[in-house]
Amino acid sequence: MSLPPEKASELKQIIHNHLIKMDIHGKIREVLADTVREDQSPGHQTLSEADFLHALQRRGIIDDVMKDLHFAKEVPTDTDKGSPSKPATHFIDKELTQLKKTNIDPARRYLYLQVLGGKAFLEHLQEPEPLPGQVCSTFTLFLHFRNQRFRSKPVPCACEPDLQEGFLLEIHRDGMGEGSKMADATTMLSICDPVHLVLIKTDTSSETTLVSSYFLDWRTVLSSLSGRTCVAVELMGVGSECKVPAGVLNVSLELYPPLTETLSADIITTQQSLERQKTAEKERLFLVYAKQWWREFLEIRPSHQSKMVKIFAQDENGVNRPVCSYVRVLRAGRLLESPRQAARFVSLLAHEKAPVVGGGGGKQEQWCTLMAFLCRGKGDCEDHATLLCSLLLGFGLDAFVCVGTKAKVGPHTWVMTRGTDGTITFWESLTAHRYLHQAIDPDAPPLAPQPKPSSPYRTVGCVFNHQTFLANCQPSDAVELCVFDFQNQSRWKAMSEEALKSVCAPGSTTSLPPLPPLCAPSLEPAAASNQLELEMRYLVSEHRKDLELATVWDDHLSYLLSSALAAYELERCTGVSCGNEEFQDAVRRAVPDGHTFKGFPIHFLHRNARRAFATCLRSPFCEEIVCCRGDHVRLAVRVRVFAYPENACAVWLMFACKYRSVL
16 A cells, blocks of 8 residues: 555554654663563674564564554545645544544644643642542633644643643744744744643533633743653633632743754853833833823823723633734634624624632632633633634724623623614624614704613723724713714814834734634534423423423424524524514424423523523423313424534523313
8 A cells, every 4th residue: 555645644643643652662662671680691693683573573672663653544524535635733622532633734843742741730739539430620721823723632630730732733834924934943933922731620510710821932842852841831810810720830842853953052042031121111111101191091080090990811721911902803714604603603702701719799800811701611701701802803804892881780891882873882892782873962952852861881991903993081981972973073082003013913922822713513403402402391391290291202393493492592683573474384383282381491501401400490381381281282492503613502491281271
């Protein structure tokens, strides 16, 4: 069997990696030393290659190599058909049990990052060893490097978690036509993008917690003569625990192919030091400017002191960054089709305030980096608003994040877009609701008709996006009186765009976290829907059995509920209701004369059947259907899971029953 040259080199690379992993050189040296010692008897002939191979075979070394060497079968995808092999820029395992291969281009440089286990995760010191098959809390490590995202297999939480994983990161050059050339040591030294490591804990009820967010400077490997270096990465906690170590990861970094000429450690240290100095100077100058700008803003009107004008915000690592740096132009490729679908996706990421240790009712300040927010799958209103604003900018809209207050909630952030005709639309990132804003004219005659406030927002202190920051200097910061005419300097005080660009533009400072791409959903919607529906049927049958009621399912009626659930999701995405007439007509045909039909739809953001069923039973309407008694009772349940990027999912569930009415 002949192999093409690129496949042969790929095969050699796989075998080479495997031999290094099992420390074959160390084992060969041991066997060689023992064999030489044994054969030092007088008159013995020189040790031949055949003798040595025989010794290796006798020790079982060759058997061990062949036993552990597995070749994963490549999973064909639509993009593979009829297209030339290209280096993978995105890679994430869709099924944890399924091995995948990535195409290796021998003409490109790669960084092989190996996690060799964790230690000192002291919070899990007393964690008992999980029994086989037992559900336990797990750690999952997520990586992002230059538009490539990876995820480890989940491992049980422990003081020394068994995180053993390898990630192949492509180091490609920047610039037009440069991407296909192999990066040399000098080029790689100028690539200051870190490897962003995010560690997530998932508990037994599928709730996620952000354990640590760490930026790894990988360039120390450029000075290693062997092309390989090992580092102990101390992961710090997040939020109020950002100064407390969470644990240590042992990480090995290796370059493929190895460098022909390495750099000295002093050159790397000097480069890192220069980058830090440059960043610190830019941040210092911006801080001086921001203080001067704030003094000028307060001189306009003393009451401005109490306005919600937020220039800086702390991220999960306790680092203060300008709020404009949290917004970037983010294009979702083919994963999202429209601005409204983007709003729907963001609303499906759960809302959770940053945890606070202790009472006092104070709000913990924590705006997450986008990578940490996406990996965790939930965050506060600021995380949702900055992500939605980034996506709307990607769709070409003039979008801004608004900081202010909301009725019954208090401090809040939401998104605003300005149309070319001057129309102002507010977008609630937590629900995907949209509100058309029309300002009240306080100088209008008393009897003149005035628009009624349509949104729940009460005040607005400032608005910003990736390159603009504007503070509201109108006499009142009430949203209903606010005119969003940003060119009018008597209404809005703007920050210098040049000053903002110096610290917020991509690549302006090394302290800015790189922007990760969105990942396609790995969830199979049909399979997930079927699984959840079967679990729901079981739970309903068991519940009715406890009430000494028989359960007869009507499969046809269950199928008819699909169109209603599809219409509900379409309405949430587009704001347009359609298909209701056909659903009602189909139900009328399926329910005989003299029978009654009842239906109860409900929406969830998770796929936990027991949690969903317990929530449903809290509604008297649902309980009435599930516990229905009568003549000719037939039950139906339908589940539809709609998958979005990052495995965010909208789960629609509908219970229904039909029975003969007896008066």
